[in-house]
Amino acid sequence: MNDAIPDSSIPAVTLVFSGDLLDFFKDSGGSSYVYHYPLLRRASIKDIVESLGIPHTEIGRLSYNRKELDFSFVPAGSERLLVEPLSPLYPPTRPSTLRPESLNEIRFLVDVNVGKLVRLLRMAGLDATAALENQSIKAIAADGATDGRILLSRNRDLLKLRSVVFGRLIRSQDPTRQFIEVSHLFNLPSLYHPFSRCMACNGVLHPVDKADILDRLEPLTIRYYHRFHQCGSCGRLYWRGSHHDHMVRTFGFTEPEE
Numbered sequence: 111m112n113d114a115i116p117d118s119s120i121p122a123v124t125l126v127f128s129g130d131l132l133d134f135f136k137d138s139g140g141s142s143y144v145y146h147y148p149l150l151r152r153a154s155i156k157d158i159v160e161s162l163g164i165p166h167t168e169i170g171r172l173s174y175n176r177k178e179l180d181f182s183f184v185p186a187g188s189e190r191l192l193v194e195p196l197s198p199l200y201p202p203t204r205p206s207t208l209r210p211e212s213l214n215e216i217r218f219l220v221d222v223n224v225g226k227l228v229r230l231l232r233m234a235g236l237d238a239t240a241a242l243e244n245q246s247i248k249a250i251a252a253d254g255a256t257d258g259r260i261l262l263s264r265n266r267d268l269l270k271l272r273s274v275v276f277g278r279l280i281r282s283q284d285p286t287r288q289f290i291e292v293s294h295l296f297n298l299p300s301l302y303h304p305f306s307r308c309m310a311c312n313g314v315l316h317p318v319d320k321a322d323i324l325d326r327l328e329p330l331t332i333r334y335y336h337r338f339h340q341c342g343s344c345g346r347l348y349w350r351g352s353h354h355d356h357m358v359r360t361f362g363f364t365e366p367e368e
Contacts, residue, residue, distance in 0.1 A: 121149045121187025129195035134164050156181035165269035167277035170196035178207040198297045202276045219254040221263035226285040235303030304363035313343025
């Protein structure tokens with residue numbers, strides 16, 4: 111806890127962090143973390159929080175004396191601000207003080223540093239596109255804003271860009287844990303439509319008659335599998351194989367009724 115008494119000659123704002131925002135402070139403990147921030151210059155609360163290494167995308171609510179604040183608030187000194195994390199209580203589809211323009215639907219843009227996550231999201235039937243290799247952070251942010259997508263990344267500088275409204279700094283390095291993290295944060299289980307999207311291109315899958323694709327199947331596939339789906343965008347074929355069984359075991363997914 112940064113609980114040192116600030117120099118009385120320098121105005122300071124007291125920030126009280128809670129929830130998973132404590133991930134950003136190595137010496138945090140308990141249910142909150144108090145930080146006394148000296149106001150050496152005029153700065154918005156967005157700039158102040160991000161100077162501590164926390165992208166604004168991680169904040170779900172800011173308040174002072176029970177009044178909600180937006181990111182443009184400029185502390186004068188002596189305030190005690192509550193900084194709450196983004197959580198299922200603040201869904202992107204609901205307008206809030208911090209994000210008055212909500213999303214119409216939950217869709218994702220996945221950065222290359224969490225690239226394996228995109229396939230898991232698609233396997234769950236969620237709309238997820240992938241950032242391009244060597245794409246600049248400004249270009250990635252612009253794509254996310256243009257398409258109305260939630261940006262998932264481990265790049266703090268990317269998520270600090272003002273043009274990024276909705277995002278998540280992914281904590282885990284394990285793809286399965288990343289999926290669980292995102293699923294919980296954005297309450298995704300109600301949106302699952304497993305095995306309905308192409309893992310390669312994000313296109314929508316449709317049932318296809320086996321007789322129409324026999325020339326594309328291996329002999330053993332023809333012998334043991336009878337139900338097939340095809341991507342409406344790239345034409346890739348899918349059937350109930352090892353990837354299906356893995357997802358069923360790991361996440362409890364079931365194949366949708368047709």
